[in-house]
Amino acid sequence: MSIEVVEVRPHERHFGVYALKFEDGSERLATRNLTPGKRVYGERLVKWGGAEYREWNPYRSKLAAAIANGIKFVPIQEGTHILYLGAASGTTPSHMSDIVGERGLIYSVEFSPRVFREFMEKLVDQGRRNVVPILGDARFPYQYAHYVKGVDVAYIDVAQPAQAKILADNADYFLKPGGYVMLVIKAMSIDVTAPATETFKQEINTLKERGFEILETVHLEPYDTAHAMVVARKR
Numbered sequence: 001m002s003i004e005v006v007e008v009r010p011h012e013r014h015f016g017v018y019a020l021k022f023e024d025g026s027e028r029l030a031t032r033n034l035t036p037g038k039r040v041y042g043e044r045l046v047k048w049g050g051a052e053y054r055e056w057n058p059y060r061s062k063l064a065a066a067i068a069n070g071i072k073f074v075p076i077q078e079g080t081h082i083l084y085l086g087a088a089s090g091t092t093p094s095h096m097s098d099i100v101g102e103r104g105l106i107y108s109v110e111f112s113p114r115v116f117r118e119f120m121e122k123l124v125d126q127g128r129r130n131v132v133p134i135l136g137d138a139r140f141p142y143q144y145a146h147y148v149k150g151v152d153v154a155y156i157d158v159a160q161p162a163q164a165k166i167l168a169d170n171a172d173y174f175l176k177p178g179g180y181v182m183l184v185i186k187a188m189s190i191d192v193t194a195p196a197t198e199t200f201k202q203e204i205n206t207l208k209e210r211g212f213e214i215l216e217t218v219h220l221e222p223y224d225t226a227h228a229m230v231v232a233r234k235r
Ligand SMILES: C[S@@+](CC[C@H](N)C(=O)[O-])C[C@H]1O[C@@H](n2cnc3c(N)ncnc32)[C@H](O)[C@@H]1O
Pocket: 060, 061, 062, 085, 086, 087, 088, 089, 090, 091, 092, 093, 109, 110, 111, 112, 115, 136, 137, 138, 139, 157, 158, 159, 160
């Protein structure tokens, strides 16, 4: 039998993020479900105060891991337009879709046709109208330049080498002046022989060289080994 939720309250720092409190005193992150009754990855749904919330699992979503680890600033709120590179089957994009609401947009780029089909089934076919699915390769932003309008945030989680470069190339095309980038660094996919901190430094240097001011870096352990999240702003 699952334990009961005894309180749902807004997160003290992040817009559109909630804390679910359980009867045993434990707490979990959640977002308010934009498509009530529908799940994306088997997450728990909680009805509270006339709304429905989706539990946000930090072991499944690196943005949730960064929030659970105390990231201070997430540049996402109601109405934010986001370019999401490496959308996979939509776990993190679905929570962003909850947060930005009907006035926001998540341009979601994924290059694997099989995974993209899952994304379509789980998000688009389920009625998330603020998601724009793009089957494309993030290394070649010109391929989808005609679909994407200026964005407030560019987010990357492609688990491939040269992520900072790919992110900066996309920012050159699509990021509005003063916009933000969020970079998930997976040390192993960049250089398996280098220690994680070395790899993190290299990727951060690439962002600095491309004109970004680094605002924050958060490690994602214990949720993800050798991963970090970097938030930066275009100077
Ligand atoms: C770690 S998963 C992303 C998980 C997702 N961000 C989430 O939190 O829900 C990485 C995804 O990036 C995709 N990917 C890798 N290289 C890519 C590229 N160059 N362009 C687009 N997608 C890419 C992979 O197919 C995979 O689905």
